[in-house]
Amino acid sequence: QLQLQESGPGLVKPSETLSLTCTVSGGSISISSYYWGWVRQPPGKGLEWIGSIHYGGSTSYNPSLKSRVTISVDTSRNQFSLKLSSVTAADTAVYYCARQLKYYDILTGSYIPYYFDSWGQGTVVTVSS
Amino acid sequence: QSALTQPASVSGSPGQSITIFCTGTSSDVGSSNLVSWYQQLPGKVPKLMIYEGNKRPSGVSNRFSGSKSGNTASLTISGLQAEDEADYYCYSYGGSSTSWVFGGGTKLTVL
Numbered sequence: 001q002l003q004l005q006e007s008g009p010g011l012v013k014p015s016e017t018l019s020l021t022c023t024v025s026g027g028s029i030s031i032s033s034y035y036w037g038w039v040r041q042p043p044g045k046g047l048e049w050i051g052s053i054h055y056g057g058s059t060s061y062n063p064s065l066k067s068r069v070t071i072s073v074d075t076s077r078n079q080f081s082l083k084l085s086s087v088t089a090a091d092t093a094v095y096y097c098a099r100q101l102k103y104y105d106i107l108t109g110s111y112i113p114y115y116f117d118s119w120g121q122g123t124v125v126t127v128s129s
Numbered sequence: 130q131s132a133l134t135q136p137a138s139v140s141g142s143p144g145q146s147i148t149i150f151c152t153g154t155s156s157d158v159g160s161s162n163l164v165s166w167y168q169q170l171p172g173k174v175p176k177l178m179i180y181e182g183n184k185r186p187s188g189v190s191n192r193f194s195g196s197k198s199g200n201t202a203s204l205t206i207s208g209l210q211a212e213d214e215a216d217y218y219c220y221s222y223g224g225s226s227t228s229w230v231f232g233g234g235t236k237l238t239v240l
Contacts, residue, residue, distance in 0.1 A: 039175075046132065046218060046231060047167070047218050047231045047234070049228070049229045060228055062228060096174065096175070101180075105222075107224075114163060115165035115181075115220065116165075116175070120174075121174060122174060
């Protein structure tokens, strides 16, 4: 059974970089049919897609966060990671990693991440000095 | 990138049916059938309920159904049960410029 587990510091100082890792177990991250994504949820608020990566390295980011986000993959460790720079209190949230189905977009002729079918339990990250 | 518009709350009595609407634009909801719906029980992880507009993953009750008309997608829950009380989010592709966007979420209360 596929399991995803987020890990990383629970407290980050303003202006610093938030770094999280998602470890995938019970399945390989190197399966072509999937993307691997990050979603966050500020306290008492809704879900926000951050970005996604395919094991081959193709990435897709939320335009509103793109300038601050880097998502990478380490197939040897079956992990993918999130880095969010220059954080502020507005970045305080529960951060989830999740698996996404890959979908072929006819209009652009490219593959894109689609729905989330498996999620990690989430990790709370607080931005505070 | 604006979130898709959902009502903040809906309610219904056990056994009734309710519909949650997710309104977007011709660039996102209206442009494809790539709408999915997620259920988030209190304090829990989101769970996929509907994908490609009207398909249910294995294990999801057939009381849940999805549809779309123009720029609005909808999730209908029939035969409401107390265990359906949760937050529900729609999620849609916004095209290559906006990528993916969630709705603001709808809190379902079973009276």
